[in-house]
Amino acid sequence: MIIGIPKEIKNNENRVAITPAGVETLVGAGHQVVIEKNAGAGSGISDEQYLAAGARMLDKPAEVYQAADMIMKVKEPLAEEYDLFKEGQVLFTYLHLAPEPELTRALLKKKVVGIAYETIQPEDGSLPLLTPMSEVAGRMSIQIAAQILEKPHGGKGVLMAGVPGVAPAKVTIVGGGMVGTNAAKIALGMGADVTILDKNPNRLRYLDDIFGARLKTLMSNSYNVKAAVAEADALIGAVLIPGARAPKIVTEEMVQAMQPGSVIVDVAIDQGGCVATVDRVTTHAEPTFIKYGVVHYSVANMPGAVARTSTFALTNVTLPYAAALANKGYEKAIKEDIALARGVNTIDGKVTYKAVAQALNLEYVPLAQVVDLPANINEHLA
Numbered sequence: 001m002i003i004g005i006p007k008e009i010k011n012n013e014n015r016v017a018i019t020p021a022g023v024e025t026l027v028g029a030g031h032q033v034v035i036e037k038n039a040g041a042g043s044g045i046s047d048e049q050y051l052a053a054g055a056r057m058l059d060k061p062a063e064v065y066q067a068a069d070m071i072m073k074v075k076e077p078l079a080e081e082y083d084l085f086k087e088g089q090v091l092f093t094y095l096h097l098a099p100e101p102e103l104t105r106a107l108l109k110k111k112v113v114g115i116a117y118e119t120i121q122p123e124d125g126s127l128p129l130l131t132p133m134s135e136v137a138g139r140m141s142i143q144i145a146a147q148i149l150e151k152p153h154g155g156k157g158v159l160m161a162g163v164p165g166v167a168p169a170k171v172t173i174v175g176g177g178m179v180g181t182n183a184a185k186i187a188l189g190m191g192a193d194v195t196i197l198d199k200n201p202n203r204l205r206y207l208d209d210i211f212g213a214r215l216k217t218l219m220s221n222s223y224n225v226k227a228a229v230a231e232a233d234a235l236i237g238a239v240l241i242p243g244a245r246a247p248k249i250v251t252e253e254m255v256q257a258m259q260p261g262s263v264i265v266d267v268a269i270d271q272g273g274c275v276a277t278v279d280r281v282t283t284h285a286e287p288t289f290i291k292y293g294v295v296h297y298s299v300a301n302m303p304g305a306v307a308r309t310s311t312f313a314l315t316n317v318t319l320p321y322a323a324a325l326a327n328k329g330y331e332k333a334i335k336e337d338i339a340l341a342r343g344v345n346t347i348d349g350k351v352t353y354k355a356v357a358q359a360l361n362l363e364y365v366p367l368a369q370v371v372d373l374p375a376n377i378n379e380h381l382a
């Protein structure tokens with residue numbers, strides 16, 4: 001198989017979908033890897049390193065898309081990339097289709113086999129290809145909130161850690177999964193006063209076990225969210241329902257009740273955002289906007305800013321799945337692995353991930369109607 005890796009073009013997206021180690025693995029298995037020139041530069045990986053590992057470098061993105069049977073990316077394709085898809089091509093990347101009707105239409109039109117990193121899910125319910133970037137973004141969210149709380153960045157002038165005799169910042173985290181847990185870890189490490197809310201009591205038990213009495217846990221319901229948001233100096237949005245548009249857990253009224261100069265970092269923005277006042281996706285170039293006196297941050301590719309860490313963390317987990325897709329072909333690979341089958345969002349012009357179809361008001365076609373799945377995979381897919 002020919003695997004193509006274009007350079008990422010989203011604002012300040014410095015990650016790349018493959019490392020030289022990945023090239024060596026795929027080429028060693030008999031595949032060809034074509035990479036757009038300079039694709040690794042933002043992650044500190046040179047064209048020479050890719051060449052030495054066995055890749056072929058191409059000048060233009062169109063050449064990469066044209067040559068490849070499978071495109072590997074980091075972020076969802078942008079509008080200028082839609083015309084580059086080949087009919088029936090496999091696209092293996094973060095897709096976040098629920099808030100992306102136009103991208104979804106483009107994938108359906110070209111019958112792209114869209115396999116989304118973020119919905120690959122083994123039977124244990126984990127999201128192994130989302131986890132490392134959620135670890136990164138969760139940790140970053142507190143660094144970012146701490147900086148925005150400084151007066152020159154628009155914040156109220158509160159030091160996250162406080163000092164002896166003066167209370168630290170209050171941090172409220174809505175959603176206690178990977179992002180939430182990593183945000184809590186850094187916020188507690190900095191000495192903040194941290195409250196985390198989740199709707200899953202077992203998750204709250206787990207968080208209570210690992211962090212002990214330093215972390216306040218609260219069941220997520222509108223009453224508790226309202227109170228915890230009102231007192232927050234920094235609010236972190238970290239809710240996810242896999243594949244779906246994020247539910248607006250924090251309402252406009254709740255944000256209006258926050259003090260001016262408070263900060264919201266809505267990490268869940270890649271799925272549309274879980275804070276009602278986050279009405280736009282921002283970029284690393286212009287990361288914030290102010291609404292009701294509260295500074296909002298809603299960058300959808302936060303890990304792109306720490307690309308050297310993120311590229312290696314991401315490709316550590318994507319490579320085994322990419323290798324399975326390349327070695328077996330996508331049909332055999334998804335027939336043999338329920339996790340990969342759950343990653344298929346579009347195929348043959350149909351949406352095969354229910355939450356995506358629901359979010360976009362499109363017809364949902366079960367994967368089994370498109371691919372002849374064995375019973376053991378199909379019965380676990382719905």
Ligand SMILES: NC(=O)C1=CN([C@@H]2O[C@H](COP(=O)(O)OP(=O)(O)OC[C@H]3O[C@@H](n4cnc5c(N)ncnc54)[C@H](O)[C@@H]3O)[C@@H](O)[C@H]2O)C=CC1
Nearest residue numbers: 133134137175177178179198199220239240268300301302
């Ligand atoms: N902006 C960015 O650059 C990045 C964004 N993300 C996004 O961050 C979001 C969170 O990701 P993860 O933490 O990995 O997901 P996760 O699945 O590990 O955690 C989500 C948590 O939300 C909880 N939840 C669901 N409904 C809730 C509700 N009504 N109230 C409170 N909690 C609720 C779930 O119980 C779960 O514990 C996702 O949208 C993910 O794509 C992740 C990495 C980078």
Ligand SMILES: CC(=O)C(=O)O
Nearest residue numbers: 133270300301302303
């Ligand atoms: C998960 C995601 O949106 C990112 O890593 O950019």
